[in-house]
Amino acid sequence: MTLDLFAGIPVTDYAAALPWYEKFFGGQPSFLPNDIEAVWEVAEHRYVYIVQDPKRAGSALVLSFVDDLDDRVADIARRGIEPAGHETYGGATKVIYRDADGNEISLGGGSG
Template structure:
């Protein structure tokens, strides 16, 4: 799956009162789906941890060494056996009910490695898998 590029008008006759924002430009040219990959050393060993973390079986299995969870509409996190790159992923997903999610994950036997609170009340809860990949949840102030 590649990025779809949509041509933007280039005519000098097109007048805009203001230049397009970066966000509007990104909306025009970027695909609407996101896949965040997490390389793991041993797929079979990593799979149970991720099933507990996400609270269920993968949404789909593309092949024998890859599992994909849909974490929001058209937003996916996947693990793939890739020992050379394992342990280097940084994934952050913002959620509505951070405390509820953290409690649910704890009930499934996984505790956060760290919890950070930033100026303005934004919180980041960091989890690490056996390879050291950082899978985090974030939330805004209550």
């Protein structure tokens, strides 16, 4: 059985949010379903999307665990985005990013 996962992030202004997410994900969206939504495939059958939805904007909590946390954080920093914070839970690290609406997009891993 194939399982596709879509995690949605509501934003106030799609056009203003799109460049930040392109920097965060390191490229253009995988596809654009319509004029207020952009989708990135972050792993096979796993997608993160932004959608213009001002009433819900700022409430998203998305966490992805990765094997190469330090490398990904460094790559995102090279693209001009710095973490809003770090948290440690036992042997795992959570690196927190926030978009202009306050949505929390985090990366987790065994180092950081």
